[in-house]
Amino acid sequence: MTAQNEIQTLIDTYRQAVMAKDVEKVMTLYADDIVSFDAVKALQFKGKPAYRAHWLECMEMCPGPHLFDFDQVKIEAGEHVAFAHWLAHCGGTNEQGETQACWMRGTACYRRDAGLWRIVHEHWSAPFDMQSGSALFELQP
Amino acid sequence: MTAQNEIQTLIDTYRQAVMAKDVEKVMTLYADDIVSFDAVKALQFKGKPAYRAHWLECMEMCPGPHLFDFDQVKIEAGEHVAFAHWLAHCGGTNEQGETQACWMRGTACYRRDAGLWRIVHEHWSAPFDMQSGSALFELQP
Numbered sequence: 001m002t003a004q005n006e007i008q009t010l011i012d013t014y015r016q017a018v019m020a021k022d023v024e025k026v027m028t029l030y031a032d033d034i035v036s037f038d039a040v041k042a043l044q045f046k047g048k049p050a051y052r053a054h055w056l057e058c059m060e061m062c063p064g065p066h067l068f069d070f071d072q073v074k075i076e077a078g079e080h081v082a083f084a085h086w087l088a089h090c091g092g093t094n095e096q097g098e099t100q101a102c103w104m105r106g107t108a109c110y111r112r113d114a115g116l117w118r119i120v121h122e123h124w125s126a127p128f129d130m131q132s133g134s135a136l137f138e139l140q141p
Numbered sequence: 142m143t144a145q146n147e148i149q150t151l152i153d154t155y156r157q158a159v160m161a162k163d164v165e166k167v168m169t170l171y172a173d174d175i176v177s178f179d180a181v182k183a184l185q186f187k188g189k190p191a192y193r194a195h196w197l198e199c200m201e202m203c204p205g206p207h208l209f210d211f212d213q214v215k216i217e218a219g220e221h222v223a224f225a226h227w228l229a230h231c232g233g234t235n236e237q238g239e240t241q242a243c244w245m246r247g248t249a250c251y252r253r254d255a256g257l258w259r260i261v262h263e264h265w266s267a268p269f270d271m272q273s274g275s276a277l278f279e280l281q282p
Contacts, residue, residue: 035215035226037226037246037248037266037268038268039266039268039269040268040269040270040271041268041270041271041277042268042280043228043244043246043268043280043281043282044228044246044282061271074176074262076222076250076252076261077222078219078220078221078222079219079220080219081217081218081219081222081223081224082222083222083224083250083262085176085178085250085262085264087184087185103184105178105184105185105264105266107178107248107250107262107264109217109224109226109248109250111217120217121215121224121226121248123178123226123246123248123264123266125178125180125246125264125266125267125268126266126269127178127179127180127181127182127183127184127266128180128181128267128269128276129181129182130181130182130202133275133276133278134274134275134276135269135274135275135276136182137274139183139184140184141184141185
């Protein structure tokens with residue numbers, strides 16, 4: 001399997017684990033020195049314990065079926081270093097049973113340690129409006 | 142020079158070109174197939190012409206001296222693929238002569254083509270507050 005295929009498989013595993021709300025499975029994909037720039041709340045989460053706590057909090061806040069589709073996935077993979085980016089259609093069902101969804105941007109950076117690819121950095125965000133400072137949740141690809 | 146040092150030099154050149162408002166210099170650092178997830182306005186900018194137009198618009202909107210300091214820079218570089226991330230203290234002077242600044246997150250992904258490192262992807266953002274949907278400009282590292 002080429003490095004490109006290995007990263008594609010890792011992305012699929014990640015996406016499915018998030019949809020299954022399997023935080024422990026998601027955590028196995030990160031390196032110990034993970035530095036995450038997540039879309040919400042803080043500038044960064046450093047290390048697995050801090051990021052696990054954030055993931056658990058996010059999962060508790062998002063009940064109902066999880067929409068998490070990746071579009072325009074682009075992968076560049078070397079022998080030991082790789083990265084990928086995509087647009088993600090993210091959503092769930094609110095307390096009224098309505099589906100709420102928006103497009104986000106995701107970037108993941110990988111390192112192969114002892115033969116295994118791990119996520120060492122990820123960056124999730126929504127762009128904001130320069131005038132209002134509000135995140136732009138209505139944008140379409 | 143190691144790949145790690147080459148990427149550090151590229152980051153320094155990028156930072157200085159942005160502070161000098163030298164958009165043409167910034168543009169020389171991007172690959173033709175640049176895909177940028179910028180902090181504002183759109184989900185993505187694809188290709189140099191679209192991204193140059195966005196850079197020019199941003200430079201026109203930010204008069205006065207430019208604050209653009211990078212902190213906690215982390216680089217991983219392979220032979221042909223590399224990435225880096227940092228926290229950036231970004232700011233300028235408004236029409237009242239007041240300095241306005243905030244911390245942003247930056248990720249850059251690189252590919253070496255014909256011996257030269259180019260930025261093929263970058264991702265800039267501020268995190269937002271989950272309740273209000275407003276970007277969090279007051280966070281400190």
